[in-house]
Amino acid sequence: MSILTVQNVSFSYHTVQEEVQALRNLSFSVEEGEFVGIIGPSCCGKTTVLNLLSGLFTPTEGEILLRNAPIRKSASRIGLMPQRDQLFAWRTIEKNVCLGLELLRENTPERKEYAIGLLRKYGLGDFIKKHPSELSGGMRQRAALIRTLVIQPDLLLLDEPFSALDFQTRLSVCDDVYKIIRQEKKTAILVSHDINESISLCDKIIVLSKRPATVKEEIPVEISRELTPLQKREDKRFNQYFKKIWSLLEDTNDCGTSKISKKE
Amino acid sequence: MTAEHRKFLKKNRARKIALHLSRILLLFVFIGGWELISYLEIIDPFIISSPSAVVKVIGRLYQSQQLISHVSASLWETVAGFLIATVLGTVIAVLLWFNTFLRDVLEPYLITLNSLPKIALGPIIIVWFGTGKTAIIFMSVLICIIITVIGMLSGFCNVDTEKIMLMRSLKGNKFTVMIKLVFSANIPTLLSVLKINVGLSWVGSIIGEYLSSREGLGYLIVYGSQVFQLDLVMASTVLLCFLAGGMYAVVSLLEKIIRKKFS
Numbered sequence A: 001m002s003i004l005t006v007q008n009v010s011f012s013y014h015t016v017q018e019e020v021q022a023l024r025n026l027s028f029s030v031e032e033g034e035f036v037g038i039i040g041p042s043c044c045g046k047t048t049v050l051n052l053l054s055g056l057f058t059p060t061e062g063e064i065l066l067r068n069a070p071i072r073k074s075a076s077r078i079g080l081m082p083q084r085d086q087l088f089a090w091r092t093i094e095k096n097v098c099l100g101l102e103l104l105r106e107n108t109p110e111r112k113e114y115a116i117g118l119l120r121k122y123g124l125g126d127f128i129k130k131h132p133s134e135l136s137g138g139m140r141q142r143a144a145l146i147r148t149l150v151i152q153p154d155l156l157l158l159d160e161p162f163s164a165l166d167f168q169t170r171l172s173v174c175d176d177v178y179k180i181i182r183q184e185k186k187t188a189i190l191v192s193h194d195i196n197e198s199i200s201l202c203d204k205i206i207v208l209s210k211r212p213a214t215v216k217e218e219i220p221v222e223i224s225r226e227l228t229p230l231q232k233r234e235d236k237r238f239n240q241y242f243k244k245i246w247s248l249l250e251d252t253n254d255c256g257t258s259k260i261s262k263k264e
Numbered sequence B: 001m002t003a004e005h006r007k008f009l010k011k012n013r014a015r016k017i018a019l020h021l022s023r024i025l026l027l028f029v030f031i032g033g034w035e036l037i038s039y040l041e042i043i044d045p046f047i048i049s050s051p052s053a054v055v056k057v058i059g060r061l062y063q064s065q066q067l068i069s070h071v072s073a074s075l076w077e078t079v080a081g082f083l084i085a086t087v088l089g090t091v092i093a094v095l096l097w098f099n100t101f102l103r104d105v106l107e108p109y110l111i112t113l114n115s116l117p118k119i120a121l122g123p124i125i126i127v128w129f130g131t132g133k134t135a136i137i138f139m140s141v142l143i144c145i146i147i148t149v150i151g152m153l154s155g156f157c158n159v160d161t162e163k164i165m166l167m168r169s170l171k172g173n174k175f176t177v178m179i180k181l182v183f184s185a186n187i188p189t190l191l192s193v194l195k196i197n198v199g200l201s202w203v204g205s206i207i208g209e210y211l212s213s214r215e216g217l218g219y220l221i222v223y224g225s226q227v228f229q230l231d232l233v234m235a236s237t238v239l240l241c242f243l244a245g246g247m248y249a250v251v252s253l254l255e256k257i258i259r260k261k262f263s
């Protein structure tokens, strides 16, 4: 059964200068336990999709259903992991990871215990009382992921979580994130503009057109889920998937139309 | 520890010692030079006074029990102005962050007020508040508050929107975003505003005392220059240096404590 259905969703931004249509008739669905990749040229509207899915924006047209309920009314929970780790410099890692619990008023001893357990399990046990500036980029990313897991979300949304890391860290953090999400049996959507990353992590890849984004094609990735992302890169089908997606991706958008996009 | 590192540390320590010694030396050269020029009458001591005369004047003020009352008058006005302006300015900045419409309405006025030399309002303030301490404190508040509002507000508005999105995705409302994110993220801004306000609040209170008062260091400076007692003017200025420096040191200490708590 699908946990998430996106039906004919369109969305536009309005600025004084212009109206920017970011999404047009976007439809796709995600199964329970699936790791779905959304890939598209930069500025095509990937972050917009995630903001809609996390209920921060409302679609101009169409509907988003999470466990059969409209997303903004749904009791289901969504965990958003933004493009940069966005850990708060003035909080310790423990406090950072418990941010969601505080905001949702679920700061019970058991949940805190769960948070600390996750930190220990994924190699941050020695850094619980440290501040983010004392951690490496990869560790910070792991902490950010744990922050999203602590609230026990039904759906995880990852917005280019590795884009700020250098290549080597990226490969190992990729492996970590994959392992964590599989072990915790989470449903996740990963947004990326990196083809290799998407193939090595995801069970299904949704290729978006350039702006206004719409689904060009859905590609199931049939490489065993038991392999780590690094091992998947060795698989002989990997290159075929790469070529296929490469041919589907269009030229990069010109991001320069709106002021906001320049910040990226 | 390698020999090279030891050498580095040694060099570093030597530099630090040299730094402190040079600072002390500079002070002595200044005071000594001043005394000498005055003693040898290279420049008329009536105009430039001298360190020994300054000490004498301060001693005399102390004996006639005027020192404490003048110093405490100025200090009280300054600290009151400093605290009122910082607290009120920060509160206004918070309110303007919540209400973007009001912020945009007020923006041109804030900018105008910021570039206006507040001293120009001195006479009006005296008409409104009389010649007491209230007028002086008001002057001090007026000089500090605009820059506090502008500084804090621009700090608040510079918080990463992705962080705000993150908090909102966790069902945080605007109030929690303010407390847990925007304000906390701007503690360093607040500290630098405090440092600026130390200097500005002294400007405010001394100017206020110039305009109207019977007490305080600003009064002593004006009085001294009117009756050509330059020793008194210099002594008051020296006292002012110590007070302002002391207040800055207190703020720096506060900063150190807070920074330690955050990392």
Ligand SMILES: Nc1ncnc2c1ncn2[C@@H]1O[C@H](COP(=O)(O)OP(=O)(O)O)[C@@H](O)[C@H]1O
Residues within 6 Å of the ligand: A013, A014, A015, A020, A022, A040, A041, A042, A043, A044, A045, A046, A047, A048, A049, A211, A255, A257, A258, A260, A261
């Ligand atoms: N707040 C906004 N106001 C106006 N236009 C926006 C805003 N946010 C994004 N856009 C525009 O919408 C398009 C899609 O943005 P985004 O979803 O961030 O792209 P991506 O994440 O794929 O790089 C871009 O062209 C961007 O300029």
Ligand SMILES: [Mg+2]
Residues within 6 Å of the ligand: A046, A047, A083, A159
């Ligand atoms: Mg993006």
